[in-house]
Amino acid sequence: MENQSVVHRLRLKRRARRMARRILPFVASLFMATPLAAPVVNSKANAASMSNALPSAKSLQAAFFSQQLHDMYRDLNVEAQGLRYEVFEKAMTGYLNLQHDGQLSDDKQLLTVVDFELPSTEKRLWVLDLEAKQVKFHTLVAHGHNSGENVATNFSNQNESNMSSLGFYVTQGEYVGKHGRSLKLNGVDEGYNTNALARSVVMHGADYVSEEFIQQYGRLGRSLGCPALPMDQKDEIIEAVNGGTCLFLNGPDQSYSSKYLDEDVAMNTLLSANS
Structure with a gap:
């Protein structure tokens, strides 16, 4: 059971990495649209702040899901049909x-x-x-x-x-x-x-x-x-x-x-x- 759990976690990590690569342009655009903060002296505090600012795996999934559905909706061209x-x-x-x-x-x-x-x-x-x-x-x-x-x-x-x-x-x-x-x-x-x-x-x-x-x-x-x-x-x-x-x-x-x-x-x- 322990080995299966490890394999499952590894699969989830690989899937998260693949999803992150797909959604990277979306995440990058969010950071580009965010004003730069003033210089932070404490590097540890800065790292913690950046870590908190990063999107969670759940939000990445939701963004990927939304993007996929919007892409399919666009490709089907059904908006023009009502x-x-x-x-x-x-x-x-x-x-x-x-x-x-x-x-x-x-x-x-x-x-x-x-x-x-x-x-x-x-x-x-x-x-x-x-x-x-x-x-x-x-x-x-x-x-x-x-x-x-x-x-x-x-x-x-x-x-x-x-x-x-x-x-x-x-x-x-x-x-x-x-x-x-x-x-x-x-x-x-x-x-x-x-x-x-x-x-x-x-x-x-x-x-x-x-x-x-x-x-x-x-x-x-x-x-x-x-x-x-x-x-x-x-x-x-x-x-x-x-x-x-x-x-x-x-x-x-x-x-x-x-x-x-x-x-x-x-x-x-x-x-x-x-x-």
């Missing part, structure tokens, strides 16, 4: 937590984000290919009938609520039902969406998800709680995201919380992937 950074950050944090728990497929590095804070008249679904750093799909998506009119404001995990359910999902297998080709969704956020399978909350196509419907009614049609897709894209999207990929439904619910928003787990997962 995906806000704070929503992307939450989605990525959950994705990394689910990846750490082994709940996601190793074959597909896909993240689907739906932002129900946006009105249904806007394209508020993104399928992100994190490996290729590309947006595979950006399209319309419907919310539940009892969640609201053009904007979703109410959410529920209860059966027959006809509302959307917020949180993180892991996609499962396809089937053919009353809406044709559909995709099962396993809700993993206890208290928010874990009844999704029992409620038959699935990804499917619907005629009421179209620009023509918006022009006629001023909003999309609404589902019984499913994230319904445009008919002309549903097959491609279902084909792409099935079989163990991450779906995150964001919305204006201040009470929402998730164990999958653990930033420490997300940071360690990202660091391991880059080590």
Whole structure:
């Protein structure tokens, strides 16, 4: 056990050194931006002061994590498509937590984000290919009938609520039902969406998800709680995201919380992937 502990400490030191090399330009810019202090006579006091001023390993990790997410957000160019950074950050944090728990497929590095804070008249679904750093799909998506009119404001995990359910999902297998080709969704956020399978909350196509419907009614049609897709894209999207990929439904619910928003787990997962 003692040898394993020593090996573990050595690995942590090597990882910290690698991280320090990556973040050095960031740290240097902080020092360059800090005014120089007056000369200190006592060299020991000066050394102690400098030691206290150095960023901790924790702050270096946080800075590296933040920089990585900002770089990916920039490379995906999703800001121009209306995906806000704070929503992307939450989605990525959950994705990394689910990846750490082994709940996601190793074959597909896909993240689907739906932002129900946006009105249904806007394209508020993104399928992100994190490996290729590309947006595979950006399209319309419907919310539940009892969640609201053009904007979703109410959410529920209860059966027959006809509302959307917020949180993180892991996609499962396809089937053919009353809406044709559909995709099962396993809700993993206890208290928010874990009844999704029992409620038959699935990804499917619907005629009421179209620009023509918006022009006629001023909003999309609404589902019984499913994230319904445009008919002309549903097959491609279902084909792409099935079989163990991450779906995150964001919305204006201040009470929402998730164990999958653990930033420490997300940071360690990202660091391991880059080590």
